Amino acid sequence: MAERSLEVAIAAGGTAGHINPALALAEELRDRGHHVRFFGQTSKLEGRLVPEAGFELVPVVVSGFDRSRPWTLATSLYRMRRAQSQIARLFSAEGAPDVAVGFGAYVEMALLNCCHRLGVPYLLHEQNSVPGLANKALAPHAARVCISVPAARDVFEREGRGAREVVLTGNPVRRSVVAASREEGRAALGVEDGETMLLVFGGSLGAAHINEGVCRLKDELLSREGLVVVHSTGADGFDETVTALALTPDEQLRWRVMPYITNMGQALAASDLVLSRAGASSIAEIAAVGAPSVLVPYPHATADHQTTNARFLVDAGAAVLVADSAIDTPEFTGALLGLLDDPARREAMREAARGLGQSRAAAALADQVEAVALS
Structure with a gap:
């Protein structure tokens, strides 16, 4: 005091x-x-x-x-x-x-x-x-x-x-972000304890290419038993993403599409892996809750500052960096699916993020x- x-x-x-x-x-x-x-x-x-x-x-x-x-x-x-x-x-x-x-x-x-x-x-x-x-x-x-x-x-x-x-x-x-708990977040999103949750969001700019890349991986993602995708498309990309995914009623139970997330703290706390851009606030919130992440910096940010932002987590071992230009390549697919299939590596990344003291x-x-x- x-x-x-x-x-x-x-x-x-x-x-x-x-x-x-x-x-x-x-x-x-x-x-x-x-x-x-x-x-x-x-x-x-x-x-x-x-x-x-x-x-x-x-x-x-x-x-x-x-x-x-x-x-x-x-x-x-x-x-x-x-x-x-x-x-x-x-x-x-x-x-x-x-x-x-x-x-x-x-x-x-x-x-x-x-x-x-x-x-x-x-x-x-x-x-x-x-x-x-x-x-x-x-x-x-x-x-x-x-x-x-x-x-x-x-x-x-x-x-x-x-x-x-x-x-x-x-x-x-x-x-509201720092205090969010995994249990409360999962309850709010309807995700079961034993399920693996992938959280996808693009931030206020440049969500379109991330949305497209994830939609392309729909079949491979849903082939993983117990995987739930919580996908915030951004307001401008919602209708296009819903159309591209063409989810059946059964698939909609495992792939939740929404234009935005009102309580990002709960969503991050509930997640097992995050796919996002690398804006300053996103980086801070991901680190604060200790979420392992795949970061795709927005390529048109001033002085490419999102790539430098991402390095804060990547260099600590808390995130994987994939360039926006690689979204349509095996590099993006391998990074995302590889982490979803490797819970031990995700846990190590979670501890690294927490160690940053954000x-x-x-x-x-x-x-x-x-x-x-x-x-």
């Missing part, structure tokens, strides 16, 4: 990959007796997720600069300055926070630039192996830069952050927040 209750401002927005780690930190800080307030855009995803989690969201209106449309720069700068002025007036009226944390989205710049001008220390958290533009721009004045995977360290140190200021905390995962990332990041605020 910290020496006193802190007032913490958090900026996170745009995508679940930014927002969910921020909410995981906020939950940890709230449990430690601190007050947390978010800054973000009500029209974006944070406008729903933050209030649902029980936290206040201060509206901030900003817009990014599109290099292909130079005329957007003026609007972007105007909105940024206006947002900074609004935040400064709020702090003047209600008091500035003790510390602020940004999670990499463009919206963080209004809050953190304002904090810098007022002398309020701030931290950055980077979820990906390849840092985003906002975090790189704000790094020179950050009291601490916290990273999810070791590969991000070199980038920030090239930006002028000293080795002591870049701290590996891991990527915070929400309590389930403690929220606490590690909260420790850094307290250290900066109370130093």
Whole structure:
């Protein structure tokens, strides 16, 4: 427990990959007796997720600069300055926070630039192996830069952050994921104790090729006695996947197709093997529950950062990496079916994933927040 209750401002927005780690930190800080307030855009995803989690969201209106449309720069700068002025007036009226944390989205710049001008220390958290533009721009004045995977360290140190200021905390995962149990997950999904469960999901981008590859293996997968496939197709790929699989009523009992999974923590905890993309949040959640995985990085991610993300688990012996270009080759088939047929190897991968300590990332990041605020 910290020496006193802190007032913490958090900026996170745009995508679940930014927002969910921020909410995981906020939950940890709230449990430690601190007050947390978010800054973000009500029209974006944070406008729903933050209030649902029980936290206040201060509206901030900003817009990014599109290099292909130079005329957007003026609007972007105007909105940024206006947002900074609004935040400064709020702090003047209600008091500035003790510390602020940004999670990499463009919206963080209004809050953190304002904090810098007022002398309020701030931290950055980077979820990906390849840092985003906002975090790189704000790094020179950050009291601490916290990273999810070791590969991000070199980038920030090239930006002028000293080795002591870049701290590996891991990527915070929400309590609903960390606390999920295999028994509860299997009960929710209707999977029996003795069955082997393959969980398939593609994330918010690029699920189509994974869906196609798994559909191609339908007969080989269903030929394995006791195998159950839980397949989240993504909203855009649901109808196409259902048509491609053409499951009979009996097959539908063993192959559950859905557009999305509402409780990913339970699904991961219930699984014996995961097939997914390698987004930062997916990597963090897979590691936190200790699920063995076959990772197929999205090939069009910026600077191929999903491949670097995947290396975090692969190098630890917790995952197998297959390139997207190999989905239609024997390499993909052998990797997936080989692990389904090898429970001993899957168990070794599970222990390797747990050994990464990802389930403690929220606490590690909260420790850094307290250290900066109370130093």
